[in-house]
Amino acid sequence: MPSQPERERRLSPEIRMTPKQLAKTLKQQFEGIVSGPVEFRGELTLELLDASRIAEVCQFAKTELDFDFLVDLTTIDNHEETPRWTAVYHIYGYEHFCHLRLKISVSEEESELPTVSSVWRTANWHEREAYDMMGIRFAGHPDLRRILMWEGYPYFPLRKDFPLAGKPSEMPDVAFSDPAPLEGGPFVTVAGGEDSTAREPRERNPNADR
């Protein structure tokens, strides 16, 4: 951590790095495996093409580019598309006040990423949650256990093919092992439907298959 005058100097508008400059530096360093940046609503997203090098890229971002804070780590299920998973890393630097988003695609067959918990220790729990909810494993993680669901729970509930109402599980006497009686509520909007009729929140028969 730099001293107070050094921090103030780095934060002065003349030499303060912008997210664009930082993204450019990162792209130059990892020539060919970083694409972007894409800008939307003032936020920059970089896509990493080689999932196996995420830890290396993150280590560089932390030590060389002062991204000392992993804000969030999350995953998206691109159901019925390939590659199936997208991992999203939000990184931030207290030295330059810049946000950057890194995205990596992971195939369903692989479903594994190198851990970044050695770069930022906060990633430990975030990765456990990603594993718990989506079933993506993190190679080299010191303690990859379920975190929100209970040990031994057989499903990954944030996957798109997991129904909102839940699934019956084999474990006897465990709460939520039967589907919720209302299939998640009769007036719930269906996500991602192509036409408005299918998406509209209308009363549904809980016993009918969607």
Add this chain to the structure above:
Amino acid sequence: MTATQQIEVKDSAARSAQALDDLRDVQGEKMILNMGPSHPATHGVLRLVLELDGEIITKADPEIGYLHRGDEKIAENMTYNQFIPYTDRLDYLAPLANNVAYSLAVEKLLGIHDKLPERCQYIRVICCELARISAHLLGLGAFAMDVGALTVFLHTFTEREKIYNLIEALTGARFTTTYTRIGGLSRDLPEGWTDELAKFTQEISVAIGEADKLLTRNKIFVDRTRDVGVISREDAIDFGLTGPNLRGSNMEYDLRKAHPYLVYDQLDFDVPYGEVGDCYDRYLVRMEEMRQSVRLLDQCLAKLPGGPINVDDGKIILPDKQKVLSNMEELIHQFMLVTQGQDAPAGEVYFGAENPKGELGFYIFSKGGGVPYRLKIRAPSFANLSILSHTLPGHMISDVVAILGSLDFVMGECDR
């Protein structure tokens, strides 16, 4: 045979050395202690699996998830406005602040975050700061109670009652407020509410002073919190601590200053921060933050502009009921909003707000339409609790309650 054994008996010095070794073996035996999920100091349903050597903690493993309701899954299955009631139940000590943070995230996705009317922004700041005072009053009261000062809790709860009355007058509910709407607010301030709030800011200043007198130089309180649970600035950043817990660790950082949202850049307030990062510093930061919130409330009351509270866009905000009953266009807008929600563009945004517990962030990945494809809630309590397994070892069991109280977490938000 027996004679041989007698010869082998050691002299007294050796015997006492042997006894000491035996004692060490007994002391060296580790014990596992389960704290929670139902324990008064775990403020909800946190479970700590502690490995103890005597009274010293050698290993701590927090178990969370007892309050997991699948909020992110639920969000994928409803329109943006429908999810606002669920945000009440994240940090349920500051539902108003959650409503504001979530609405701002969706408004950023819709591209209307800079079109919010001034009055709406000021009212939202008032909501956030009221929520902050309310959350800190409870946090401090419960913290003091855990380390043995019960009176403070009773004082702060009296003040929270006043905040609840204000919130009830404002939103119609005391606890689950659901006050904001995407693009505005559910209703304007009721008549006479600002006078009530002005009266409250006078009273709360006195009450904060009283709590300050009861705790800040209280020998027992200081002994139990000073140099306990020290978190260095490097650790705080590395473990993703945010909010008062980060500031307690000698880090002058506040999202309201660093990335101002709403009208925080037009208001005057200071960011308190601690020196060593112990429980006492985190307590002091919260105490001062309440004073700064009162300052902000007073400024908002003085500057509160008139005018509309919602964006002027029929595709975002429900139209006036009279117009719905008489005009075709408004009728269509109402129908579309209720059945399909706001038509968001495809794209992704992250918005983090400075909530009482830290940075509450929403990451929304949209493929277009009225429903998010993926909504991730970045809960401050989740990251704040992950440091426990690093901080607790080496402390006594009685320090656990002080450290937990000073970290001031909410499981509703941690488990989502």
